[in-house]
Amino acid sequence: MSEKDDRFSQAFKEILSGGLTRTLLAIILGFLVGALFMIVSNKEFIEALGYFFSRPADAFAAAWNVVANGYGALFRGAIFNADADSFEKAIRPITETLRLGAPLIAAGLGIGLTFRVGLFNIGGTGQLIFGMIFATWVATRLELPFVIHMLVAVIAGILGATFLGALVGYLKARTGAHEVILTIMFNYVAISIFTFLMRDPNLLQEERATGNPKADPAAETALLPKIFGDEFSVHFGLIFALVAVVVYWWLMERSTIGYRLRMVGHNPDAAESAGVNVKRTYVIAMALSAAFVGVAAGNQALGTSIGVIPSSHANIGFDAITVALLGGSSAPGILLAGLLFGAFKAGGPSMQVIGISPEVLGIVQAAIVLFIAAPPLIRALFRLPKPQTTNALAAIRDRFFRKGGAK
Amino acid sequence: MKLELRGITKRFGTLVANDSINLTVEAGEIHALLGENGAGKSTLMNVLYGLYTADEGQILLDDKPQDFDGPGDAMAAGIGMVHQHFMLIPVFTVAENVALGNEPTGLLGSMDMAAARNKVLEISERFGFNVDPDALIEDLPVGIQQRVEIIKALSREARVLVLDEPTAVLTPQETDELMEIMRQLAKSGTSIVFITHKLREVKAVADKITVIRLGKVVGTASPDASTNELASMMVGREVELTVQKELSELGPALVEVKNISVLDDRLHRAVDDVSFDVFGGEILAIAGVQGNGQTELAEALVGVRSVIKGAGSIAVKGKDVTSASVRKVLEAGVAFIPEDRKKDGLVPEFTISENFMLNQSFTSRFTKGLNINFPLRKEIATDLVDRFDVRTPSIDTPAGKLSGGNQQKVVVARELARDVEVLIASQPTRGVDVGSIEFIHEQIVSERDRGKAVILISTELDEVLALADRIAVMYRGKIVGIVGPETPRETLGKMMAGVSA
Numbered sequence: 001m002s003e004k005d006d007r008f009s010q011a012f013k014e015i016l017s018g019g020l021t022r023t024l025l026a027i028i029l030g031f032l033v034g035a036l037f038m039i040v041s042n043k044e045f046i047e048a049l050g051y052f053f054s055r056p057a058d059a060f061a062a063a064w065n066v067v068a069n070g071y072g073a074l075f076r077g078a079i080f081n082a083d084a085d086s087f088e089k090a091i092r093p094i095t096e097t098l099r100l101g102a103p104l105i106a107a108g109l110g111i112g113l114t115f116r117v118g119l120f121n122i123g124g125t126g127q128l129i130f131g132m133i134f135a136t137w138v139a140t141r142l143e144l145p146f147v148i149h150m151l152v153a154v155i156a157g158i159l160g161a162t163f164l165g166a167l168v169g170y171l172k173a174r175t176g177a178h179e180v181i182l183t184i185m186f187n188y189v190a191i192s193i194f195t196f197l198m199r200d201p202n203l204l205q206e207e208r209a210t211g212n213p214k215a216d217p218a219a220e221t222a223l224l225p226k227i228f229g230d231e232f233s234v235h236f237g238l239i240f241a242l243v244a245v246v247v248y249w250w251l252m253e254r255s256t257i258g259y260r261l262r263m264v265g266h267n268p269d270a271a272e273s274a275g276v277n278v279k280r281t282y283v284i285a286m287a288l289s290a291a292f293v294g295v296a297a298g299n300q301a302l303g304t305s306i307g308v309i310p311s312s313h314a315n316i317g318f319d320a321i322t323v324a325l326l327g328g329s330s331a332p333g334i335l336l337a338g339l340l341f342g343a344f345k346a347g348g349p350s351m352q353v354i355g356i357s358p359e360v361l362g363i364v365q366a367a368i369v370l371f372i373a374a375p376p377l378i379r380a381l382f383r384l385p386k387p388q389t390t391n392a393l394a395a396i397r398d399r400f401f402r403k404g405g406a407k
Numbered sequence: 408m409k410l411e412l413r414g415i416t417k418r419f420g421t422l423v424a425n426d427s428i429n430l431t432v433e434a435g436e437i438h439a440l441l442g443e444n445g446a447g448k449s450t451l452m453n454v455l456y457g458l459y460t461a462d463e464g465q466i467l468l469d470d471k472p473q474d475f476d477g478p479g480d481a482m483a484a485g486i487g488m489v490h491q492h493f494m495l496i497p498v499f500t501v502a503e504n505v506a507l508g509n510e511p512t513g514l515l516g517s518m519d520m521a522a523a524r525n526k527v528l529e530i531s532e533r534f535g536f537n538v539d540p541d542a543l544i545e546d547l548p549v550g551i552q553q554r555v556e557i558i559k560a561l562s563r564e565a566r567v568l569v570l571d572e573p574t575a576v577l578t579p580q581e582t583d584e585l586m587e588i589m590r591q592l593a594k595s596g597t598s599i600v601f602i603t604h605k606l607r608e609v610k611a612v613a614d615k616i617t618v619i620r621l622g623k624v625v626g627t628a629s630p631d632a633s634t635n636e637l638a639s640m641m642v643g644r645e646v647e648l649t650v651q652k653e654l655s656e657l658g659p660a661l662v663e664v665k666n667i668s669v670l671d672d673r674l675h676r677a678v679d680d681v682s683f684d685v686f687g688g689e690i691l692a693i694a695g696v697q698g699n700g701q702t703e704l705a706e707a708l709v710g711v712r713s714v715i716k717g718a719g720s721i722a723v724k725g726k727d728v729t730s731a732s733v734r735k736v737l738e739a740g741v742a743f744i745p746e747d748r749k750k751d752g753l754v755p756e757f758t759i760s761e762n763f764m765l766n767q768s769f770t771s772r773f774t775k776g777l778n779i780n781f782p783l784r785k786e787i788a789t790d791l792v793d794r795f796d797v798r799t800p801s802i803d804t805p806a807g808k809l810s811g812g813n814q815q816k817v818v819v820a821r822e823l824a825r826d827v828e829v830l831i832a833s834q835p836t837r838g839v840d841v842g843s844i845e846f847i848h849e850q851i852v853s854e855r856d857r858g859k860a861v862i863l864i865s866t867e868l869d870e871v872l873a874l875a876d877r878i879a880v881m882y883r884g885k886i887v888g889i890v891g892p893e894t895p896r897e898t899l900g901k902m903m904a905g906v907s908a
Contacts, residue, residue, distance in 0.1 A: 254778055256768045256777055257777060259768050262757075263765065267750075270750070270765065273711055273733065273766075274737075274765045274766035274768075275769075276734070277732065277734070
């Protein structure tokens with residue numbers, strides 16, 4: 001084998017052993033697991049099993065049908081509906097995916113940030129709720145001009161979430177309490193405070209709600225404007241999420257702050273010796289993490305014209321953990337993972353319509369993350385090589401994309 | 408027992424760690440395996456011990472081919488290994504540690520402690536080890552802990568004993584005692600493989616020497632070969648073993664340490680009332696056996712570890728930094744090469760260029776506002792890799808993928824490239840190959856010649872003697888004395904054991 005061939009085969013191995021290949025395989029496997037659940041819970045399939053040995057083709061046909069119908073419905077509900085009678089209706093599913101993916105992306109960035117610093121923020125829900133409290137208060141109790149009101153409310157949401165995140169970081173740094181315990185407990189505290197505030201008309205409760213915990217609807221001026229007109233419900237939350245992606249990328253990959261965050265994540269001892277205050281970094285990391293979650297809070301509090309209720313957090317704080325895991329805590333990864341999970345949320349109802357339980361999608365999500373979390377399992381299943389330690393890939397990339405005089 | 412390795416080849420991906428190595432150790436022979444770090448000594452021994460499977464080749468014991476599937480098989484076949492880092496449980500007694508994994512049992516599987524104690528006593532007496540079977544490991548000095556490891560191997564009827572860099576943690580006296588033990592064991596018929604990179608010890612104790620370089624046997628030698636001969640065999644070229652050093656002019660006191668005391672992690676007083684000054688243009692070596700407070704002293708100087716309040720002070724360039732943060736100390740003009748590069752000196756997952764800016768991420772030439780100055784960083788990294796001869800495929804290679812010596816060069820390059828007046832170098836050449844040691848030593852001396860104050864913390868007496876202008880010897884947290892570089896080795900050895908000069 002010549003040296004060149006060798007280099008290419010090395011590079012191929014690197015690609016195979018890389019995170020991207022594993023992630024794609026995990027997603028495919030996740031869908032297969034979901035398909036399995038659809039098949040075994042399908043009535044035609046079970047009936048066909050009864051006479052499997054006389055006419056096995058029936059069982060296979062039934063299995064194929066249910067999977068094709070199920071994932072077909074998911075596609076129609078989340079990407080493009082070819083059966084729709086107008087173009088607007090045909091592309092509405094994809095805009096729904098964008099709308100539902102936006103808060104997952106923003107919150108996913110927040111959780112991903114803590115992963116990069118070696119922390120685990122399970123308190124997305126609590127931070128999101130604190131953000132919603134602040135944003136809702138600004139949106140319902142202040143009177144400000146159009147646009148400005150919205151911006152102030154979004155910033156308030158970010159600050160509210162940041163406050164709770166910073167508090168967790170401070171308690172960790174000061175007392176040594178573990179952030180996982182702290183964030184779990186603050187989830188309970190936050191949801192209770194939220195409900196409490198929505199039970200009192202003097203605080204956040206809508207006056208007509210009479211006893212039910214429900215907040216006033218946000219003022220018109222504070223609502224996130226629709227991007228593509230009233231035909232589509234996707235609103236400026238998406239823009240904020242995309243801005244957050246860019247900010248996150250800059251912060252983690254380009255800035256000195258992110259450099260230190262990553263340093264502490266990889267090796268706190270070396271960071272300490274290099275003059276980085278590790279404890280302070282934990283506080284900063286938790287605050288920044290919660291700030292990204294706060295963007296999602298603004299999305300939830302200001303995205304609809306009906307008032308928020310205690311369940312308006314929509315479990316985003318937890319889904320964000322899976323988004324961050326799937327996205328490998330990188331900006332582009334989280335963007336794509338958020339959109340995938342947004343698609344699941346958008347497509348769930350249309351699966352339900354044709355009689356397939358949308359919980360199948362929950363199983364798909366969980367299965368994907370399980371496969372992601374077990375790289376050796378994926379490697380064994382697909383006989384992939386172990387992670388390579390060469391720079392063959394970079395060398396080849398250099399060869400093909402060598403810039404004039406750069407080297 | 409006679410040990411023979413025939414054509415052992417072990418590959419890791421494209422890297423050939425062992426390239427058809429042949430090695431024969433006769434019964435009762437002390438066979439030194441000499442080679443730089445990364446030469447493939449440890450890989451070879453891990454193959455022998457069943458931790459790796461060889462891709463090619465054969466292991467023969469008394470001319471019978473062996474097939475080891477894990478250390479259990481190797482032990483059963485009579486191979487014992489004493490690792491560089493001891494595998495002992497600190498809160499267990501000597502007898503419990505020796506019995507561990509091979510417990511003599513009595514009725515209903517209850518452990519027969521008496522049998523375990525007797526075994527320790529028996530072996531200890533036979534070879535004059537002088538080890539108390541009931542002592543807790545954590546209370547024993549490292550030299551004795553090492554003997555426990557040897558007893559552990561012997562208690563499993565080891566007829567071939569592999570000692571991996573056994574003298575790294577010992578005082579010169581303890582080293583002599585270990586050599587005596589090795590001779591005794593050899594006399595009783597045990598074959599000993601002695602892995603090391605210290606030439607002096609090889610010459611003192613070995614019957615036969617095999618030199619390994621880049622995974623290949625490059626030759627054998629007898630112990631009466633000259634040190635220079637052995638060193639050039641090991642490195643593959645002529646080596647300068649002594650560092651050229653001119654007298655230098657002393658500048659002002661750049662570091663002033665007065666009566667400081669420091670606690671270790673277990674809240675014992677690790678540094679006890681230590682004072683010294685270091686002047687510009689001199690190298691003050693802090694010598695001593697590992698674990699006598701040097702680590703804690705270095706950490707205290709840099710600010711990673713706090714000094715006991717109210718007692719003592721540290722000043723750098725006349726500025727008090729006793730309770731300053733690490734960042735303040737570094738910014739006051741201190742460069743720091745930590746003793747454990749993997750733990751404190753590098754982020755293995757970071758690329759080489761990222762590691763070059765590790766302690767300069769706040770405001771430095773690497774930054775532009777809040778942004779990292781990527782083009783300049785690339786330029787600096789390329790230059791440093793070149794200047795300090797870091798062997799790496801590219802500046803974007805993760806530091807963890809480099810060999811130990813090259814990792815150390817990254818740390819040294821980073822610290823020496825900083826424009827500061829004080830250098831604290833803790834074990835700057837630990838686990839570094841001879842060629843790099845030479846280079847790092849030259850660099851340290853040239854820093855001194857430029858008027859920097861250098862504090863060299865080293866447990867290697869050779870290194871201390873080669874570099875120091877003054878030598879402070881530490882024992883149990885105190886400085887036993889500060890002496891000149893012409894002090895004889897024996898005197899220093901005594902001081903390292905706590906006897907004042």
